[in-house]
Amino acid sequence: MATIFDIAKKAGVSITTVSRALNGYSDVNEKTRQHIMAIAEELNYYPSAAARSLQGKKTNTIAFAPLLNQHVEAEPFFKEFTGVMALACFKHDLSLLVALVDTTRNVEEIYRELAGTGRVDGIVLSDIKPVDERINLLLRLGIPFVAFGRTTGYADLNYPFVDVDGVAGLETVVDYLYKKGHRRLAYLSGPLEMSYAFHRYEGFLRGLKSHELHEDKRLVIGNLQLPEQAYAAIKQIFSLPAAEQPTALVAGSDDLALHVIQAVSDNGREVGSGPDQIAVTGFDDLPFAAYLQPGLTTLRQPITTTCTALLELLVGMLKNKDELAPVLPELPGMVRVGPKQVLLIPELICRESA
Amino acid sequence: MATIFDIAKKAGVSITTVSRALNGYSDVNEKTRQHIMAIAEELNYYPSAAARSLQGKKTNTIAFAPLLNQHVEAEPFFKEFTGVMALACFKHDLSLLVALVDTTRNVEEIYRELAGTGRVDGIVLSDIKPVDERINLLLRLGIPFVAFGRTTGYADLNYPFVDVDGVAGLETVVDYLYKKGHRRLAYLSGPLEMSYAFHRYEGFLRGLKSHELHEDKRLVIGNLQLPEQAYAAIKQIFSLPAAEQPTALVAGSDDLALHVIQAVSDNGREVGSGPDQIAVTGFDDLPFAAYLQPGLTTLRQPITTTCTALLELLVGMLKNKDELAPVLPELPGMVRVGPKQVLLIPELICRESA
DNA sequence: CTTGACTTCCGAAACGTTTTGGGTAATAAT
DNA sequence: ATTATTACCCAAAACGTTTCGGAAGTCAAG
Numbered sequence: 001m002a003t004i005f006d007i008a009k010k011a012g013v014s015i016t017t018v019s020r021a022l023n024g025y026s027d028v029n030e031k032t033r034q035h036i037m038a039i040a041e042e043l044n045y046y047p048s049a050a051a052r053s054l055q056g057k058k059t060n061t062i063a064f065a066p067l068l069n070q071h072v073e074a075e076p077f078f079k080e081f082t083g084v085m086a087l088a089c090f091k092h093d094l095s096l097l098v099a100l101v102d103t104t105r106n107v108e109e110i111y112r113e114l115a116g117t118g119r120v121d122g123i124v125l126s127d128i129k130p131v132d133e134r135i136n137l138l139l140r141l142g143i144p145f146v147a148f149g150r151t152t153g154y155a156d157l158n159y160p161f162v163d164v165d166g167v168a169g170l171e172t173v174v175d176y177l178y179k180k181g182h183r184r185l186a187y188l189s190g191p192l193e194m195s196y197a198f199h200r201y202e203g204f205l206r207g208l209k210s211h212e213l214h215e216d217k218r219l220v221i222g223n224l225q226l227p228e229q230a231y232a233a234i235k236q237i238f239s240l241p242a243a244e245q246p247t248a249l250v251a252g253s254d255d256l257a258l259h260v261i262q263a264v265s266d267n268g269r270e271v272g273s274g275p276d277q278i279a280v281t282g283f284d285d286l287p288f289a290a291y292l293q294p295g296l297t298t299l300r301q302p303i304t305t306t307c308t309a310l311l312e313l314l315v316g317m318l319k320n321k322d323e324l325a326p327v328l329p330e331l332p333g334m335v336r337v338g339p340k341q342v343l344l345i346p347e348l349i350c351r352e353s354a
Numbered sequence: 355m356a357t358i359f360d361i362a363k364k365a366g367v368s369i370t371t372v373s374r375a376l377n378g379y380s381d382v383n384e385k386t387r388q389h390i391m392a393i394a395e396e397l398n399y400y401p402s403a404a405a406r407s408l409q410g411k412k413t414n415t416i417a418f419a420p421l422l423n424q425h426v427e428a429e430p431f432f433k434e435f436t437g438v439m440a441l442a443c444f445k446h447d448l449s450l451l452v453a454l455v456d457t458t459r460n461v462e463e464i465y466r467e468l469a470g471t472g473r474v475d476g477i478v479l480s481d482i483k484p485v486d487e488r489i490n491l492l493l494r495l496g497i498p499f500v501a502f503g504r505t506t507g508y509a510d511l512n513y514p515f516v517d518v519d520g521v522a523g524l525e526t527v528v529d530y531l532y533k534k535g536h537r538r539l540a541y542l543s544g545p546l547e548m549s550y551a552f553h554r555y556e557g558f559l560r561g562l563k564s565h566e567l568h569e570d571k572r573l574v575i576g577n578l579q580l581p582e583q584a585y586a587a588i589k590q591i592f593s594l595p596a597a598e599q600p601t602a603l604v605a606g607s608d609d610l611a612l613h614v615i616q617a618v619s620d621n622g623r624e625v626g627s628g629p630d631q632i633a634v635t636g637f638d639d640l641p642f643a644a645y646l647q648p649g650l651t652t653l654r655q656p657i658t659t660t661c662t663a664l665l666e667l668l669v670g671m672l673k674n675k676d677e678l679a680p681v682l683p684e685l686p687g688m689v690r691v692g693p694k695q696v697l698l699i700p701e702l703i704c705r706e707s708a
Numbered sequence: 709c710t711t712g713a714c715t716t717c718c719g720a721a722a723c724g725t726t727t728t729g730g731g732t733a734a735t736a737a738t
Numbered sequence: 739a740t741t742a743t744t745a746c747c748c749a750a751a752a753c754g755t756t757t758c759g760g761a762a763g764t765c766a767a768g
Contacts, residue, residue: 357753357754357755358754358755359754369754369755369756370756370757373755373756373757374756374757377756401754401755402753402754402755404753404754404755405753405754405755405756406754406755406756407755408753408754408755408756409754409755409756409757410756411755411756
């Protein structure tokens with residue numbers, strides 16, 4: 001690999017001049033610059049990223065560091081999000097470092113390493129928990145980051161985040177179902193140690209309240225992750241006395257809804273929006289939601305917009321090291337809840353399942 | 355951030371000793387080592403990745419560098435593959451740098467940069483073309499890489515690759531359809547400037563030949579990418595005289611099959627394996643294939659196995675800088691076609707669409 | 709007492725950049 | 739003719755590691 005020295009020697013100038021020529025400084029003669037550039041080209045020169053970042057220069061790389069939950073392999077949302085993120089990074093001329101975080105190891109250590117080794121300029125956090133130590137850690141270390149999702153304490157939301165408003169989303173769903181005549185709703189929740197699940201559940205409760213329905217604890221099942229668990233939950237619900245059974249099953253994610261739909265028909269019932277059918281809703285609007293039979297009524301997560309906003313925020317922070325709020329463009333469905341805090345409203349996609 | 359100097363000062367030893375202690379060299383007293391480690395811990399020390407790689411050390415990062423085709427945003431396979439790859443890297447204790455390659459720019463330059471800047475130890479190439487300059491480039495530069503996919507010239511397959519055998523796959527499909535009584539098959543191909551599409555088409559032709567069917571050029575449509583194109587192709591096929599219409603539509607990917615299914619029912623025909631129905635098959639077995647109505651009969655790409663094999667190959671090469679072939683464990687459905695060349699046989703998944 | 713072999717440590721160079729703080733010569737202003 | 743100014747260039751330090759080639763001390767063998 002050619003280095004700056006090789007160029008300097010061949011061009012008969014100092015390495016300083018080469019460096020400054022290549023980086024577009026004004027104190028180098030246009031002719032010398034041309035000459036140097038030509039030689040660099042000829043030698044297939046590319047500056048060593050390592051050497052540059054040792055000088056404190058940007059790496060133009062950001063890390064996406066989701067937690068590795070046990071069953072991430074099956075997590076379609078993770079794959080979808082990562083893909084879109086890669087694309088968004090590309091558009092910002094950034095490289096994306098995907099670094100899954102093993103939660104069985106010391107999480108703090110991992111983030112410290114990610115940040116401390118200087119391989120990335122900033123970090124996109126995800127899988128935020130109601131109380132998340134990582135945020136304070138990064139804040140304390142002064143590492144630029146944005147969170148996809150948010151903690152649940154309303155007091156200390158003093159860090160940059162973009163979140164899809166699960167509360168508003170589930171209120172919408174409940175409202176929709178109520179208007180369709182449903183009065184007994186069951187809720188199947190994902191892991192409640194995650195903020196997103198927590199918020200969605202809260203939205204469900206609020207939805208009930210606003211229509212003066214009361215929560216039936218037997219119809220609320222939390223912390224579902226695996227298909228088997230969803231199956232068991234549905235079976236249990238269907239074993240209730242007929243009058244107490246729900247007419248609608250609200251799932252906290254498309255993934256869950258998928259299993260719910262299976263379980264419902266396994267129990268000899270039919271999913272759909274008709275009178276004798278069981279309504280089922282999801283959350284995410286992953287690609288498969290449209291292809292399910294019946295099509296899944298669900299809330300669409302604006303993944304592309306989310307990634308755009310996250311990156312806009314992050315690169316803004318990287319540019320203005322000072323505390324100026326980055327200029328975040330107005331995006332569709334966006335609610336600004338702070339200078340660097342954004343909520344996106346999920347859109348209800350009505351199909352045949354509810 | 356704490357550096358090796360800080361530790362050295364605090365421990366009252368030289369930086370050399372600190373470095374060697376931390377890296378487990380034997381020429382440092384066990385007591386001193388403990389002491390140094392304790393201080394490192396206390397100071398939250400992490401070695402600078404930049405400085406290390408400047409010394410020629412590994413970065414423990416590999417790049418996944420797929421080509422950015424115009425509609426990659428819609429490419430479900432890309433997302434699926436990237437997600438699985440991230441997971442596989444995690445298991446190998448590697449970080450994954452996702453670097454989409456803009457084909458409208460100078461591709462050579464991009465790879466050169468990726469390799470030359472020393473940010474990664476190796477590269478996973480994908481979207482291989484029948485004749486692919488990137489391979490010779492990397493070979494020439496001496497950058498460790500493995501290809502997902504392969505070129506079509508059988509002469510120069512002297513680079514490490516893992517490919518899913520599209521030829522064998524489509525032979526299987528044609529055979530399957532033939533046995534079900536189909537005699538007139540249409541083929542809808544993806545972009546033929548890609549090896550994978552090329553191989554699948556070749557497999558289709560071989561399948562025909564082995565059953566002494568002949569290719570009807572009007573039933574073969576190549577280079578399909580967008581949904582509209584698939585629609586148009588189907589419409590055109592259905593405008594043929596009844597006797598000349600196909601009874602089975604073989605698609606080069608699940609993505610295409612999806613559009614094909616839509617188009618078929620839009621033309622008032624029904625997809626399925628029954629006598630008056632049109633059979634449709636795909637390739638990939640993406641998650642949604644199971645949820646389509648009817649379920650898509652398709653070839654399953656063993657993505658996880660593919661990623662495992664790719665990484666096994668790559669890390670093998672990184673370890674043994676010498677030309678020893680890496681020990682690649684025997685994997686299910688694997689055909690070794692060379693010391694560092696592997697084909698994986700896709701499995702036919704029979705559902706209701708054919 | 710000398711020699712050789714360990715053990716434990718360290719100084720200095722090297723990796724490839726960027727940046728700081730100049731210097732020199734030519735040109736313009738006084 | 740002297741002083742500023744400008745245009746162009748460079749030496750050296752700095753970034754944080756690893757590694758090479760010893761060096762000093764200890765200990766056992768000869």
